[in-house]
Amino acid sequence: MDWDDLRVFLAVVRDEGLSRAGRRLAMDPSTVGRRIARLEQDLGQPLFVKSPQGYALTTEGSRLLPHAEAAERALSGAANALGQAGELTGQLRIGAPDGCANYLLPQVAAQICDAHPGLEIQIVALPRVFNLSKREADFAIAVSRPESGRLVVQRLCDYHLHLAAHADYLAAHGQAASLADLTGKRLIGYIPDMIFDRELDYLAPLLERSGAEAARLTSNSVSVQMQAIRAGAGVGIVHDFAIPFAPGVQPLLAEDFSLKRSFWMIRHADDRRSERLNLLADRIAQGLRTEVARLENAAFANRGA
Numbered sequence: 147m148d149w150d151d152l153r154v155f156l157a158v159v160r161d162e163g164l165s166r167a168g169r170r171l172a173m174d175p176s177t178v179g180r181r182i183a184r185l186e187q188d189l190g191q192p193l194f195v196k197s198p199q200g201y202a203l204t205t206e207g208s209r210l211l212p213h214a215e216a217a218e219r220a221l222s223g224a225a226n227a228l229g230q231a232g233e234l235t236g237q238l239r240i241g242a243p244d245g246c247a248n249y250l251l252p253q254v255a256a257q258i259c260d261a262h263p264g265l266e267i268q269i270v271a272l273p274r275v276f277n278l279s280k281r282e283a284d285f286a287i288a289v290s291r292p293e294s295g296r297l298v299v300q301r302l303c304d305y306h307l308h309l310a311a312h313a314d315y316l317a318a319h320g321q322a323a324s325l326a327d328l329t330g331k332r333l334i335g336y337i338p339d340m341i342f343d344r345e346l347d348y349l350a351p352l353l354e355r356s357g358a359e360a361a362r363l364t365s366n367s368v369s370v371q372m373q374a375i376r377a378g379a380g381v382g383i384v385h386d387f388a389i390p391f392a393p394g395v396q397p398l399l400a401e402d403f404s405l406k407r408s409f410w411m412i413r414h415a416d417d418r419r420s421e422r423l424n425l426l427a428d429r430i431a432q433g434l435r436t437e438v439a440r441l442e443n444a445a446f447a448n449r450g451a
Contacts, residue, residue, distance in 0.1 A: 149221065151185040152214045154178055155193065159211060160282065162200035219416060235264035238426055241283035243346075245368040246409060246434075247271030249388045249441070251287075254433035258426070284423065285430065286412040289345040296415040300427065303435045306386045306442060307348060307405040309398040315378040322381070322398050325356035332380030334371050335361035345407055348383040352403060387441035397446065409434060 157167035157178070164175040164182075171178065186193050193207035203211065242251055247269050255267040270283060291299055309322075316322070319331055335349040349361055363379055365371050368388070375382045376392040383405065389395055411431060417423045
């Protein structure tokens with residue numbers, strides 16, 4: 147049995163289809179299909195059945211899965227053991243909500259890659275919770291602690307959010323001296339039915355306290371929301387760590403309204419034995435804490451707050 151065929155098998159299991167697995171493996175879907183057919187021929191057993199939802203494991207495929215995952219862990223451990231002491235190599239995929247992925251992880255990843263030139267880091271920004279059991283990512287960053295699953299969960303740090311607007315919008319529509327002054331101003335926020343985690347429902351407490359109208363310009367992406375605010379389209383609730391990336395955008399009513407949230411790092415339970423992943427988790431955690439503190443301080447430094 148060829149390990150490379152098992153690698154293709156795991157990709158199809160995790161992506162539930164040839165096309166998505168092909169993108170993960172940088173292979174043509176037809177090549178993926180041939181590799182699966184070859185593995186099935188070698189084993190003399192069907193491993194998948196095509197269903198309306200994609201490729202589903204047969205009973206034989208389910209029996210093979212834990213052995214393929216064990217082989218994957220063993221090879222990862224061997225690569226780590228044979229590498230230079232303290233040197234991190236190979237590929238790492240991090241899944242994160244787009245605020246973290248856009249404003250924090252690029253700097254953190256760059257610092258880690260500078261220290262470990264043999265390492266490739268992939269940052270996947272998606273507005274949803276990652277499925278680690280399907281190996282969509284090695285690590286996931288989340289805004290709430292998961293309540294189930296075979297996972298290793300680590301609290302990384304707190305971060306803060308405030309109201310913000312561009313100076314041009316405030317010049318055109320008036321400053322805000324209190325929450326009551328938000329009445330009549332256009333609010334920017336999440337599309338309500340696309341909020342995938344209750345911790346992202348930033349506007350609900352603001353609307354309850356201020357009496358302002360619901361958001362009229364919405365997106366499922368905090369980065370799009372920030373760009374709308376930067377364009378002078380209205381007032382929104384933004385991560386303090388994002389404000390330094392948006393010239394002209396300034397915090398509003400910081401004494402009257404603020405939110406605190408937390409980032410959590412989530413890993414598959416089977417990975418806790420990997421020295422390589424443990425080291426990477428430490429580097430990422432330390433880097434995120436440092437970067438959140440630096441950018442939050444910068445967000446208010448220009449205002450003397």
